[in-house]
Amino acid sequence: DIQMTQSPSTLSASVGDRVTITCRARHSINDWLAWYQHKPGTAPKLLIYKASSLESGVPSRFNGSGSGTEFALTINNLQPDDFATYYCQQYSSYWTFGQGTKVEIK
Amino acid sequence: EVQLVQSGPEVKKPGESLKISCEASGYRFITYWIGWVRHMPGKGLEWMGVTYPADSDTRYSPSFQGQISVSADKSINTAYLQWSSLKASDTAMYYCIVTSGYDRGWYKSWGQGTLVTVSP
Numbered sequence: 069d070i071q072m073t074q075s076p077s078t079l080s081a082s083v084g085d086r087v088t089i090t091c092r093a094r095h096s097i098n099d100w101l102a103w104y105q106h107k108p109g110t111a112p113k114l115l116i117y118k119a120s121s122l123e124s125g126v127p128s129r130f131n132g133s134g135s136g137t138e139f140a141l142t143i144n145n146l147q148p149d150d151f152a153t154y155y156c157q158q159y160s161s162y163w164t165f166g167q168g169t170k171v172e173i174k
Numbered sequence: 175e176v177q178l179v180q181s182g183p184e185v186k187k188p189g190e191s192l193k194i195s196c197e198a199s200g201y202r203f204i205t206y207w208i209g210w211v212r213h214m215p216g217k218g219l220e221w222m223g224v225t226y227p228a229d230s231d232t233r234y235s236p237s238f239q240g241q242i243s244v245s246a247d248k249s250i251n252t253a254y255l256q257w258s259s260l261k262a263s264d265t266a267m268y269y270c271i272v273t274s275g276y277d278r279g280w281y282k283s284w285g286q287g288t289l290v291t292v293s294p
Contacts, residue, residue, distance in 0.1 A: 110286065112284045157281070167218045
């Protein structure tokens with residue numbers, strides 16, 4: 069298994085803020101990384117694939133970056149709809165997820 | 175648009191069997207792998223197994239090998255996750271997912287989740 073370490077576990081922010089979530093892989097995964105958004109009671113939603121490619125229909129305020137072992141998801145101009153839990157996922161070798169980051173209202 | 179609709183919540187006793195389902199639409203069912211992810215309360219997401227409906231090739235996470243069965247019926251565009259003998263530790267939310275493959279494939283779509291509760 070390729071272990072993924074995601075931080076922080078919780079992030080308090082206000083509408084309009086810029087927030088960054090980081091994800092570190094134990095071994096290089098090139099750019100085989102995805103980000104998902106999850107709200108309670110709903111299906112998780114793909115935001116970013118291949119580390120920085122925006123899924124169709126996802127607002128451009130979501131930005132993915134990184135390669136190798138260090139990755140980040142940045143949300144610019146945080147909106148009320150963005151308060152959720154975010155997960156990174158490596159798919160270089162099957163799949164493993166980070167532990168998740170809950171973005172909550174400050 | 176890929177849509178995955180899962181069966182409803184289940185309450186079972188330890189030792190009982192269970193089969194939950196996931197009906198797919200919006201794409202050609204045999205072109206993508208379909209599988210399952212577990213989310214236990216307070217824990218992270220774990221992939222369990224995936225199957226390729228075109229030829230029934232099935233892959234399991236080592237953590238779940240021998241504990242579950244993943245299958246698909248391409249005649250009705252439906253995937254299944256099955257247990258022969260549930261344990262209390264199987265209590266979790268289970269998500270159906272679709273991916274282009276176990277090699278370099280992200281999860282294109284997720285189902286809404288099926289809550290399984292196993293209690294005496």
